[in-house]
Amino acid sequence: RVDVVTFGETMGLFMPMGGKDIAHSTLFEKSFGGAESNVAIGIARLGYTAGWCGLLGDDPIGRHIGKVLRGEGVDVSQVRFLTDANTGLMLRETISGRSAVYYYRKHSAASLMSPADLNEAYITNAKILHITGITPALSDSCHQTVLRAVEVAKSQQVKVCFDPNLRLKLWPMNQARPILLELAKMADYFLPGLPELRLLYQTDDFAEILEHVQALPGATIIKGGANETYVHECGKITVVPHVRVERPTDTVGAGDGFCAGFIVGLLKNKSLAESAHLGNVVGAIAVGSPGDWEALPTWEKVEQALGARNHIER
Numbered sequence: 286r287v288d289v290v291t292f293g294e295t296m297g298l299f300m301p302m303g304g305k306d307i308a309h310s311t312l313f314e315k316s317f318g319g320a321e322s323n324v325a326i327g328i329a330r331l332g333y334t335a336g337w338c339g340l341l342g343d344d345p346i347g348r349h350i351g352k353v354l355r356g357e358g359v360d361v362s363q364v365r366f367l368t369d370a371n372t373g374l375m376l377r378e379t380i381s382g383r384s385a386v387y388y389y390r391k392h393s394a395a396s397l398m399s400p401a402d403l404n405e406a407y408i409t410n411a412k413i414l415h416i417t418g419i420t421p422a423l424s425d426s427c428h429q430t431v432l433r434a435v436e437v438a439k440s441q442q443v444k445v446c447f448d449p450n451l452r453l454k455l456w457p458m459n460q461a462r463p464i465l466l467e468l469a470k471m472a473d474y475f476l477p478g479l480p481e482l483r484l485l486y487q488t489d490d491f492a493e494i495l496e497h498v499q500a501l502p503g504a505t506i507i508k509g510g511a512n513e514t515y516v517h518e519c520g521k522i523t524v525v526p527h528v529r530v531e532r533p534t535d536t537v538g539a540g541d542g543f544c545a546g547f548i549v550g551l552l553k554n555k556s557l558a559e560s561a562h563l564g565n566v567v568g569a570i571a572v573g574s575p576g577d578w579e580a581l582p583t584w585e586k587v588e589q590a591l592g593a594r595n596h597i598e599r
């Protein structure tokens with residue numbers, strides 16, 4: 286049994302080296318990424334157990350992903366490797382601080398996931414199920430898998446964390462909106478960014494956004510406000526200050542770092558505001574190197590950042 290179960294698509298990631306664009310680079314750094322496996326790695330590094338479930342292609346990238354996740358301490362006992370579908374890929378370039386992602390993931394192994402792939406006891410034995418809005422965008426069977434996983438979790442009081450992770454390159458807003466809003470209503474902890482809420486509720490008016498959030502049955506933690514994180518629980522809003530990062534290297538994965546830190550806060554029985562602060566600390570450390578998950582901290586690093594432990598160089 287693991288503390289946290291999550292599932293979704295993890296893809297090979299190729300990034301041009303030396304600050305070049307994809308078209309002109311001849312050298313690429315190879316990694317991999319997937320919002321849910323990034324969160325699982327983050328949780329494992331912080332000292333808790335996380336299981337990532339998903340389908341990978343039985344190909345060099347898929348096998349590499351499986352090995353590295355296992356090496357990071359993520360439980361991959363529920364992962365299956367398909368011989369008749371490939372692991373998805375993505376390319377990412379960052380030019381003048383702006384990233385652009387190109388997906389090669391249609392009909393990937395992960396998109397074939399269906400409710401039959403879920404080990405329901407694995408979910409009900411966990412404390413938290415973490416899902417994202419990327420998975421329902423992949424295929425109808427993936428959407429059904431997310432709904433079934435939530436239903437299974439809720440039947441046994443397993444808490445559900447939901448990060449909408451809106452990806453407009455995967456589906457148009459009018460298709461995404463009803464599905465993401467339905468999942469937001471089912472979640473115990475809804476973890477959107479402010480720009481996502483503007484698009485979901487079709488308003489830039491912050492007061493109006495808060496009204497929508499207050500109507501949700503669970504708690505909402507709004508990451509990425511102008512300078513702060515907003516925590517809504519039972520009608521009460523708490524403001525948690527951001528953790529400043531002077532020069533981020535790669536901001537992709539910051540939200541996943543936030544989720545990992547926040548979930549670990551919950552597992553440590555911290556308050557929602559304290560958990561959100563932990564999320565901010567982990568997210569701020571996560572942006573320190575290229576790649577989605579490589580810079581995610583250990584608990585020791587978090588303690589250093591919180592000033593609770595000194596860094597001894599040698």
Ligand code: KDG
Nearest residue numbers: 318319320419537538541577
């Ligand atoms: O949050 C980072 C993710 O966006 C990245 O790992 C890729 O999962 C991914 C996706 O579908 O965009």
